[in-house]
Amino acid sequence: MQVKMTVNGEEVTRDVEPRMLLVHFLRDELDMTGTHWGCDTSNCGTCVVQMDGEPVKSCTVLAAMASGHEILTVEGLEQDGTLDPVQQGFMEEHGLQCGFCTPGMMLTAKALLRENPNPTEAEIREAISGQICRCTGYMNIVKAVRWAADHQPSPLAQEVRS
Amino acid sequence: MQVPAPFEYERAISVDDALALLDRLGPEARVIAGGHSLLPMMKLRLAAPEHLVDINDLRDLDYIRTNGSEMRIGAMTRHRTLLESDALEVQFPIFRDAEQVIADPPVRNRGTIGGALCQADPSEDLSAVCAACHAKLVIRGLDGERVVDMDEFHKGPYETSVGPAEMLTEIRLEMRPRPGSAYEKVERRAGDWAVAAVGAAVWMDEDRIADCGIGLSALGSNVLRAHRAEEELRGKPATDETIEIAGRAAYEECEPVTDQRGSAEYKRHLAYELTKRAVRRALERVPRG
Numbered sequence: 001m002q003v004k005m006t007v008n009g010e011e012v013t014r015d016v017e018p019r020m021l022l023v024h025f026l027r028d029e030l031d032m033t034g035t036h037w038g039c040d041t042s043n044c045g046t047c048v049v050q051m052d053g054e055p056v057k058s059c060t061v062l063a064a065m066a067s068g069h070e071i072l073t074v075e076g077l078e079q080d081g082t083l084d085p086v087q088q089g090f091m092e093e094h095g096l097q098c099g100f101c102t103p104g105m106m107l108t109a110k111a112l113l114r115e116n117p118n119p120t121e122a123e124i125r126e127a128i129s130g131q132i133c134r135c136t137g138y139m140n141i142v143k144a145v146r147w148a149a150d151h152q153p154s155p156l157a158q159e160v161r162s
Numbered sequence: 163m164q165v166p167a168p169f170e171y172e173r174a175i176s177v178d179d180a181l182a183l184l185d186r187l188g189p190e191a192r193v194i195a196g197g198h199s200l201l202p203m204m205k206l207r208l209a210a211p212e213h214l215v216d217i218n219d220l221r222d223l224d225y226i227r228t229n230g231s232e233m234r235i236g237a238m239t240r241h242r243t244l245l246e247s248d249a250l251e252v253q254f255p256i257f258r259d260a261e262q263v264i265a266d267p268p269v270r271n272r273g274t275i276g277g278a279l280c281q282a283d284p285s286e287d288l289s290a291v292c293a294a295c296h297a298k299l300v301i302r303g304l305d306g307e308r309v310v311d312m313d314e315f316h317k318g319p320y321e322t323s324v325g326p327a328e329m330l331t332e333i334r335l336e337m338r339p340r341p342g343s344a345y346e347k348v349e350r351r352a353g354d355w356a357v358a359a360v361g362a363a364v365w366m367d368e369d370r371i372a373d374c375g376i377g378l379s380a381l382g383s384n385v386l387r388a389h390r391a392e393e394e395l396r397g398k399p400a401t402d403e404t405i406e407i408a409g410r411a412a413y414e415e416c417e418p419v420t421d422q423r424g425s426a427e428y429k430r431h432l433a434y435e436l437t438k439r440a441v442r443r444a445l446e447r448v449p450r451g
């Protein structure tokens with residue numbers, strides 16, 4: 001069947017089997033391997049991408065169900081050579097070690113900051129509670145998200161950019 | 163790598179369209195809502211429908227609204243919407259209690275109340291919540307609608323009274339005077355299924371419990387409500403002694419089994435303790451009349 005969706009602002013169309021999961025569509029059909037694939041059981045959250053702005057586990061969404069929707073993956077965070085503040089935050093605060101959980105964590109963080117630009121530590125921990133990190137102990141991930149909250153581009157700068 | 167068995171995919175554009183598709187495609191067709199119970203089952207090949215009818219475009223089933231003395235919730239309302247609804251919180255705070263401990267935020271962005279109730283997993287939380295609140299369920303088929311209560315809807319584990327060419331479209335909650343409700347769940351880790359959980363709803367008349375509902379989760383595959391515990395509370399004054407007796411009734415009438423989440427005896431103890439806690443908290447929330 002034909003699926004057509006917007007991935008990181010670009011429209012893509014592919015012929016796929018209805019049973020293809022979104023995570024495999026992104027990794028195998030589009031060769032965008034930034035979205036990681038871990039537990040396969042909807043538990044670890046490394047496969048999280050944004051669908052119409054909301055974090056979803058892409059191992060539990062059919063590519064067919066995503067057809068007609070807007071997907072944002074980790075590849076879409078950097079714009080014109082400028083890292084997203086969330087990416088910068090993970091660098092500044094050492095928010096990753098092996099990096100396996102990082103793409104999912106960053107997409108959740110970005111969605112959180114859009115809705116709640118000044119989250120508390122508890123709110124950050126709640127937002128990432130569906131995602132598992134085996135390396136960092138979460139401390140630095142929380143700090144990375146806080147860093148991003150403290151370094152959001154000003155509305156004026158955003159206007160100039162767009 | 164877990165991949166579902168092959169199937170054909172259809173996307174419904176309206177409830178009538180979905181019902182017509184189900185009717186035409188036959189009993190091997192299933193609707194898919196959030197997909198967060200069905201897809202994991204299909205990946206494990208515990209389910210292998212030949213056709214999926216995607217109902218995610220039915221935005222007109224995504225609502226929480228009041229209609230006279232009823233709150234009405236569309237079947238496609240997501241967990242997240244239930245969690246965040248202040249209107250629901252005012253009348254039935256048990257929903258927010260439960261939603262805070264159902265799965266995790268990305269799962270709650272997709273999973274729906276309709277999917278949760280139709281999945282009828284014995285450890286599912288919203289079934290216990292709806293049982294406690296005496297919810298009525300609207301089931302629609304090509305020939306029209308019927309309205310059933312939770313006892314009739316929930317046939318047993320993974321089984322409901324929704325027929326092959328029917329859909330659950332709406333959940334109705336009657337708003338009665340002086341309500342209070344609460345949900346108490348014990349889980350092993352954040353976002354996990356319940357070891358055991360109890361939901362309680364009460365409606366007060368002066369200092370007596372005019373009516374009540376006690377819903378159970380993970381406390382027996384055929385036990386959705388603690389009918390005897392309800393009997394012990396109904397018409398009685400809201401005292402510690404009444405609550406103690408109701409807790410003991412729930413202990414007696416639940417039918418938990420030993421599994422990796424805990425022993426039957428431990429879960430029985432939870433039924434007793436969580437019933438008391440849920441009723442106490444529900445009572446604390448009743449507006450002074």
Ligand SMILES: Cc1cc2nc3c(=O)[nH]c(=O)nc-3n(C[C@H](O)[C@H](O)[C@H](O)COP(=O)(O)OP(=O)(O)OC[C@H]3O[C@@H](n4cnc5c(N)ncnc54)[C@H](O)[C@@H]3O)c2cc1C
Pocket residue numbers: 041042043192193194195196197198199200201202237238263264265266269272273274275276277278279280281285286287288324328329330331353354355356
């Ligand atoms: C990691 C994880 C953790 C979870 N933890 C919990 C938890 O702690 N507590 C809990 O209660 N749940 C939990 N869940 C389940 C989650 O809440 C599901 O979203 C929910 O049970 C099913 O909703 P859905 O919309 O995804 O249904 P789907 O998976 O789309 O459908 C489930 C079933 O219902 C049928 N169906 C769906 N909608 C309708 C309708 N309108 N009419 C007729 N039939 C319909 C489908 O055909 C299917 O058989 C968890 C899920 C995951 C993946």
Ligand code: FES
Pocket residue numbers: 036037038039040041042043044045046047048057058059060
């Ligand atoms: S791979 Fe999707 S949640 Fe783990």
Ligand code: FES
Pocket residue numbers: 095096097098099100101102132133134135136
């Ligand atoms: S950085 Fe290794 S799992 Fe999170």
